[in-house]
Amino acid sequence: MTQLDTAPARLSPAEPSVAEPPAASAVARLTTASPLGRIVVEGDGSAITRLEIERAGALSTDGLPDAPDDLTRRAVDQLGEYFSGSRHDIDVPVRLTGTPFQRAIWEGLRAIPFGATRSYGELGRDTGRATAGRAVGGAVGANPVPLIVPCHRVLASDQRITGYSAGDGVPTKVWLLDHEGIAHR
Structure with a gap:
């Protein structure tokens, strides 16, 4: 990795740059x-x-x-x-360690603006794997910096919540979606 x-x-x-691990x-x-x-x-x-x-x-x-x-x-x-409610995005540098596929999905998550959503299928299509829904879900769930890289903004294509791996799971995701005014089922 x-x-x-x-x-x-x-x-x-944008095209991510590979960085050397920090010395400390x-x-x-x-x-x-x-x-x-x-x-x-x-x-x-x-x-x-x-x-x-x-x-x-x-x-x-x-x-x-x-x-x-x-x-x-x-x-x-x-x-x-x-x-x-006074800030929509967390803009601190992050260092994400993962496979090339995970990193591509995480970059896709970073592009989802406050108050908007994408589906797992859309993320898969955007990374050239339109039929890789399960793998996309796994990559979304492996996000090491939820909130900063907004994985809570991913829903099923019919706006259903299908899960959330951070905090207390679905209740945490519901709170975040409601906080951003995002309709969901």
Whole structure:
């Protein structure tokens, strides 16, 4: 697998550039409260690498101390603005590690604007795999930075919610869709 250093999460998808892994192995980490429960944001000093929404009252980082840096603080501030309704997009650099197919799907997610949706089929067609719905769903579910790369904006072609892997699953996705004024079934 390769690491992908992406531009701010709201830019239109362009040809991604492969970045060298950061020299430091330290992880910057900051936990914050949100309407969805606690959220932890992690970064490597130059990009956000992981975002986790609390599930059933727990985070995988429970018991680990926060060690924020400027970038994790900026991401948490922007998340707060998103939840308050004063920001539509989180525009911090992210580093996404995955297969070429996953990275293509994640780039497709980045192109979905606030308040809009795409279907799994549309994402598959956009990446040249029109019949790869199951694989598209797997890539969407493997997104390491939900909210920043907005995987919650993907619905079935009839606007049904078919699942969500972050936070408490479908209830978390329903909250996010409602927050953005997105109609769903």
